[in-house]
Every structure is written in C-alpha cells, then in structure tokens.
Amino acid sequence: MSETIANLIFKEDLPTIAEIEARYPKRQLKEGAIVTRVAPSPTGFMHVGTLYAAMIPERLAHQSEGVFILRIEDTDKKRELEGAAELISSSLLHYDINFDEGVVNENKEIGEYGPYTQSFREKIYKAYIKELVIKGHAYPCFCSEDEISENVRIQNLHKITPGYYGKWAKCRTLTENEIIENINAGKPFVIRYKSQGDKNKKIRVVDVIKGKIDFPEYNLDIVIMKSDGIPTYHFAHLIDDRLMGTTLVLRGDEWLSSLPLHIQLFELMGWEAPQYGHIAPIQKLDEGNKRKLSKRKDPEANVTYYDEQGYPKDAVIEYLLNLANSNFEDWRKENPLTPNKEFKLDLGKLNVSGALFDFQKLDNIAKNVVGTYGAEKLFDEGLNWAKKYDEELANLMSENSEYVKDIFRIERENTDKVRKDIAKWSDIKNEILYFFDNQFNPNYEILSSYEKQDIKNIVNDFIVGFDMDDDKQTWFEKIKVLTDKNGFCSNMKEFKKNKEAYKGSVADVTKIIRILLTGREQSPDIHSIMQVMGKERTVSRLSKF
Secondary structure (H helix, E strand, O other): OOHHHHHHHOOOOOOOHHHHHHHOOOOOOOOOOOEEEEOOOOOOOOEHHHHHHHHHHHHHHHHOOOEEEEOEOOOOOOOOOOOHHHHHHHHHHHOOOOOOEEEEEOOEEEOOOOOOEHHHHHHHHHHHHHHHHHHOOEEEEOOOHHHHHHHHHHHHHOOOOOOOOHHHOHHHHOOHHHHHHHHHOOOOOEEEEOOOOOOOOEEEEEEOOOEEEEEEOOOOOOEEEOOOOOEOHHHHHHHHHHHOOOOEEEEEHHHHHHHHHHHHHHHHHOOOOOEEEEEOOOEEEEOOEEEEOOOOOOHHHEOHHHHHHOOOHHHHHHHHHHHHOOOHHHHHHHOOOOOHHHOOOOHHHOOOOOOEOOHHHHHHHHHHHHOOOOHHHHHHHHHHHHHHHOHHHHHHHHHOHHHHHHHHHOOOOOOOOOOOOOOOHHHHHHHHHHHOHHHOOOOHHHHOOOOHHHHHHHHHHHHHHOOOOOOHHHHHHHHHHHHHHOOOEOOHHHHHHOHHHOOOEHHHHHHHHHHHHHOOOOOOOHHHHHHHHHHHHHHHHHHOO
16 A cells, blocks of 8 residues: 555544654553553443443452553444443442543543543544555455445355455455545545454464463454544554553453454554453343343343442442452451452452352342441431432431431341341331331231230230330340240240140240231341330330230
C-alpha cells in the first residue's frame, strides 16, 4: 500500500504516532502492580455478569496496589442506549467496585490516560490504522454486504470455512489505481487487517484462568475500521490497552476464540501483549440443564433486581466473591466481622466451567450479612429502601421509628446467637407487621389441636402471673408452673417417657402463647417480644382468644 492511498482515506488532521506515545507515558508503578480494566458496552441494562466480571479485576488490581480502569467501549453505535454508560459507572460505585480511572458520567472522567470513552478516541485509532495502511498491513475493502453474504453462502454450500480470507478476500489484491478510482468514485469501504495467519499452523496461548490452549492461527482479514470511521472492538481494545498500560485483560469467555487474533495484532504492532484471562459466565439450572443467565428470561440478570428486592450491596458482593472463589465462605466464617475487601481474591481459584447461580445461597449469605447489622443500621437501610420501593412500609417505619428499632433489637443486640430472619429489605414488612395491632390478623385454626378451655386456662393463669419486670429466667419459671398446673408437663425428658399421661409439654404451652401473641408458629424470643409490645398490648392479644 502507499502513503498516497493512506492520505486519500484519512484526510483529517491526525496526531502522529510519536505525539500519541508521548501523550501516554509508561506508568510508574511498583513491581507486580496490576493494571486492568472492565470495558462494557453501553447497550442495555447493567448485567450481574458484568458486575461479576468487574469485581474480579478490581480486587486483583487493588490487592497489588495497581490501577483499575472503567472504559466504555461504545464502538457499536447501533445498539447503544442513552444513559447506559452512566448506569454502568453508578452501578459499579454503588457496589463499591471503585475504579481509579474512567467514566463517572457523561460530563466527568477521572484519570490521566483518557478519554475513557472509545468514541472520543477516534483520531488516535485512525492514526494507527493509517500507519498500517502505509505499511501494507491493512487495506480498504469495497465489498458490499450482499457480496459478503454471497461469499458466505457459497462457502457454506461447499462446506468451506466461512469468512473473508484467501481467494475470498477480493479487495486484498486490488491495485493502487483501482483503490484510488473506487475512493474517488465515492464507493463506501471499510478497512481490513491483512492477516498473515495460516489456519494450518498452531498458535499456543496462555490464558491465566484456563491455562495453555492451542488454536489455529487467525487467517481472516477482519474489519478494523467500519465505513463510518469507527474502529471495531478488535482494534480499539488493542490500542487502548497499549496506551493505558494494561497488564491484565479479564473478560468473558465469549472472547476466547478471538485471542489468537488479538495476540497476532499485538505482534504486528511490535508490542508486548498483556496477559489474558477469560471468565466463564454465571449460569443457572433450567429444567435440569445449565445455561447462561439470560437478559430476556431471568430478572436476576439485571443488577437493578437486587436493589428492587432490597438485597444489601455487601450481600451481593459477598455472593459474587463466593462464586469467584469457593474458599471465601471459609474465610468469612473465620473472619465474621472483617470487611470483605480484606479477602485476597485468587485468580487461580476461579471457576473454569462457570459458577451456578443459587438464590438459596444468596439468601443465606444475605442473612449473615444483615445479621452483622445493629438495629440502627438495619432501620436506616430498610427505611431508605422502603422510601424508594414500599411507601406503606416507609410510612409505618417513619411514624413508629423507636418502636421498630426496638423490634429490630430483639435477638440482634447483646446476644451471642443473632437471629437471621431478614435476607433483604423486602422481608422487613413480614417480620414487623404483626407487632402492630391494626395489621395483626391471627389464624386461630392452627390451635385446633388443643382444647379451647385448656387454652383459656393457660392464658388466664399467665396473665395473673405476668410481670413486665421479670427477667427471662423468672418468666420461664412461671411458664413451667402454669404448665404443670394445667395438666401439661414442664419436664421434657419426663414428657418423652410418658406422653400419654399429659395433655402436652411446656413446648406446647409456649407455642400456644406464641401463636396468640404473634399469629405464627415461629418467631423471635417470646419474652423479648413481650418486652417490646408492652403489657397492655400483650394482655390484650392473649385475652382475645
């Protein structure tokens, strides 16, 4: 190719390669520091898989005292959605995935190696593509989409590997005069990389997650600049990772097949390629079969789902850490109150085949996370969520703030065994409504196995002896007394030996009181509930049966 053709293609004023290299000096970091990035496309909602794929490099970069970059790869303008780029950055920051450089919003970037939105770097890409055209490593292709489609049809018909290469690369052999004539005639064109790959030869790549893999050399003349002047991902990421000093590229394994091409492009430019690692997608079971989380089918694929449900952000991150490294669960047990940022993520322990999404596991992790919250934090977090998603709950909490905080304190403060009944803020309503008389609607049918008169006698005896100043032990001793008085057994060992001699056990008596008081068979500690409800409400509920 010639400089004449390059100048005919690129008529605008472009920076020189030397000017660009000077603008992006080599980073001065400690040995072993990782420079990595997440580079999503602003083409839709924030996928939980993107959050997962961002968390891993962010942790690795910061563990090594390196740099984590948020780069917006908006080369696919047809699919770009307004506001998607800002949604990406705000979602990362919400989940404490903090980038050192990158796009904060449409008006703000941080860092010295920007712009971090690819569409703002067009002249940089064109400068390098122009250089490739001059050196004969790239060429303009004037084939229409119909011509390309016809090529593929014929290739498939004859069971030939489809693609633009060899004799199928018609524009690869155009003369300089033919190219000039086509350009002057206004014929649309793209720029293609002139591959020197031979599919009969092998290239060995080392993936930091999957290990050594042998691929055929990449022999397709792929498009590196579209007809609108925007580069493709294949070329743009090459330039950006070089100039930004990226040392480790972690991305979805859908890009694994492109790795030979990307390695070849770095070699073509005479640059050292970063390390690459390909992360398997989060999967789920669907009728017994594993599949990727789907944007169409699975609401949990959308990061906003977790906010709507009220999962604490720490719980979501800890769940993703558990998916990334199975040893996180043991670390958390040994370090129950240590911030999860202290966990050292191990790239070698990443799940090669893809982690399986499990809501039960997420809920268990979330319950443990919420279990570390005191009543004040639980109240504040729950109220903030309710103001956004549940007006009725927000009003109830705001109008009865101290009462609700006292409810939250039950088995949460000053206890060795913290209750774990809340996984997400949307669970709060179910756990507090029965404390309010206007919301209390018990189903006494669950007491049908007991004689009504026995229930009334138990209630009457309990009320006579009830004293709000009794500690838990004194309170329970009174329960045992009325248990024996009413023909039930206060000694569980004795009851198990001779069940026929009693109407029931002390467990049945406490069950009766629990149901009359809360309307449910399972609840937090009854003595503590009574302390929060107060004597008047407690006696009133017990008396209504």
